[in-house]
Amino acid sequence: MTEELSKQYNPKETEEKWYKTWEENNLFSAKVSPEKSAYCIVIPPPNVTGILHMGHALNNTIQDILIRYKRMKGFSSLWMPGTDHAGIATQNVVERSLAKEGLKRQDLGSEKFIAKVWDWKEQYGSTIIRQLKKLGASCDWSRERFTMDEEYSKAVRNAFVSLWSKKPTGLIYQDDKIINWCPRCQTALSDEEAPHKELQGNLYYLKYPLKDSINEFVIVATTRPETMLGDTAVAVNPKDKRYKKLIGKTLILPLVNREIKIIADNLVDMNFGTGAVKVTPAHDPNDFALSARHRLQLINVMYPDGKMNENSGDYKDMDRFEAREVILEDLKERELLEKVEPHPLSAGHCYRCHTIIEPYLSKQWFVKMKSLAKPAIEAVKKGKIKFYPPRWKKVYLNWMENIQDWCISRQIWWGHQIPVWYCSDCKKNIMASVETPLKCTKCGSTKIYQDKDVLDTWFSSWLWPFATFKNKVDLQYFYPTSTLVTAPEIIFFWVARMIMAGLEFQGQIPFKDVYIHGTVRDIEGKKMSKSLGNIIDPLEIIKEYGADALRFSLISTTAQGQDVYLSKDRFEQGRNFANKIWNASRFILMNLKAENVNADLCVFFKNEKLDIANRWILSRFYSTLKKTEEDLAVYRFNEAANNLYSFFWHEFCDWYLELIKPQIDQKQTQLIMYKVLEKFLRAIHPFMPFISEEIWQRLPGAKGSIMQQSWPHLQKNLISNSDEKQMQLAFDIINTIRNMRAQMEIGLASQIEIKLTFCDKSVEKTISSLISHIKNLAKVGNLTITEIYQPQKNEFVCALKDLNIVMPLSGIVNVAEQIEKNQAKIDKIKSEIKNKEGMLANKNFLSRAPKEIIDAERTKLKDMYEQVDKLEVIKNGLR
């Protein structure tokens, strides 16, 4: 009917062709349609610097499945796409490219540098978007957003000012605190951006001499000896008898010869180290807190780049780790290094460049979080927002309930500049404003300047679910969004903060469901990362196996919320499946007469009695469809994918198509095989969009794109347990005969004769409609049905439930072997009978188990008795 299909599916040309067509026909665009319900997902915006990795592939495949499914289900289904400006990450990338020209960003100045970043963004920023398209992502690209777009930036400033002016006291404040400082990126980081990692370090015991008796010492233990240059006290626990007498005495800080006091504070753990702690308020959060209580001096000993500063005497300009070594040498020389013990410790690391962060005293902007967290905790506790899998709820709540203020200022250049202005004249006014102010609101001076810092990238990302909508109508229709699909790593960074922002700025939760998928790992369980060199590049897989194969393999191996361990050969499964779909379709299309597929199924049912094979495949299809819908409703994507897979491959292809080959020209068979294929294509489309479209377009009745079709309507009335059971009997018989052939080493080339013998009359009737199918698939020349009879020596007999399957043999049968096999079977069933008998004799079981279970067990036991009886007869017959 159409041009000949190739023997193998060729994803490459197919995928490019259809993605283009979909885009050109605006099939991804979602409109406000009052007659439809809205379904909306906002993409976790990838960094503009991003290139597609397996994590993205998994994340976006899941979203695309949901979006395509809901679209077919009749929702106005919007997948809102965009990218994140990713402050530090992007700045680092551009800085690296500048470095190749021997330049630093300081050489350009902030304005030129920012222009450079925009250039870079224009040139490379859409890489990841192009890659998402290769994956088949059906985002509404006409709505693509960037977190530094003008409108989006305005939303960011609005949010800032709104928090600033929140009554009764603003939620934004500036303060000197110990923050996480990355000496390489030279910026403050939030706590979330400085994850702790275990390090093998040392505990150094330093001797600080007493001023009054220079030969007496207090020994302190530290993991960062270089910070001793900034010590302004030594603290002990007031209850510590060892030091009681020394409290209030003065020590001479070695190397710097500063006089420092011994103070008492309950914070000190008597059991750790020596019980005496050096206090470095400018370089340790605990010490800082302590210094406030004891009014200690704060001495910062480092420059922002991690080198020792002018307060470090001879160590000035040494890197902090170099200074550590030299200081230790110097102390050793003066016999002030008591000992060194190996000591595991954990230190914060910059999440962008992995440099060990320095706790560092500086003036930063913070958001008070407690009051924002409160409604966000409620929303999850009350179930307005649900986590899938639910265990993440606990993680979320635990973090939210212990939330700390959020450091939002960054000392980088690329980002949203903090919308705060200072007055150079009166020097007292600090103004926050959405629009750039022209003059000081207090003294009227025009000499005002904006804060140089920029906002944390996440201060813009947390607005994503609503700031992406440009107009109110869209916002009202699509917000709150439906599902958020993301990875566990960013629950705190992003998910939690979006919930707070949604409630704070919109008065409504941002999404109803949060689906947290696993992390993609390599086959050894390591996280896939460039530095480990264990990456499987999704684009390579797409090239080699096709996007559908990539998508299907990923999804079918990803159980809900479990991490995914991937190796390359995994993707063969997806490729093979695509090829299977291709070839089954090819076979059907080759044999299909267009005039046969127009009939309406319902009318057809009224007029014609369907063959068992046709009834069966319809029943199985709808059973599968039902299960698929149930699985998708609770985000069990692997189950859904695997159901469709095994239905299509093992039921539709392996059984059904083989069953109907002899009757393929029949009207009803033509119609049913076509209908099932057509419906299957629609059901598999969210998972494998490209191949389903390619075949769809070749169907004789196809109108428009498969994307525009509705999800198959679930016809429960076509699910028939009795049909499925009846067909199963045929399969059992066929399998048994195949098995007998294999055992007797009778190839398919030799025609065989089979007798089915039965004891129950009703079986005869059931079997009669199966005969032709059995003969066909088991390659039986002559099949006869008779009442039970005495087996002969030249017959090979297998028992199957109510039947005996008898294969008369012309040659010699290995009787001993057959008897042995029979005996093994008998023994096995007998042991199962023993179990069942015990079970059914148990009064507790009879009184407490549900009736259905008991009945089922009784039936099973009865069947087993019969089977054993028959096997015994066969055995005796053979003797």
Next chain:
RNA sequence: GGGCUCAUAGCUCAGUUGGUUAGAGCGUUGCGUUGACAUCGCAAAGGUCAGUGGUUCAAGUCCACUUGGGCCCACCA
């Protein structure tokens, strides 16, 4: 220190509220080119469900502990 998670076939993993004789993909073995597909078909081998104890009529599934992986959080210098 607190929390989460995993342990099921040679490998990678499913197994939804406890209820048939525990499944799949890959791999292995044997057979097979019948006109959809060798990226295929048919058949087979392979598991005391990490260990111990408990709850239950019934446990891979629930509980406790043990062992061994992975992850997250936490201000022990």
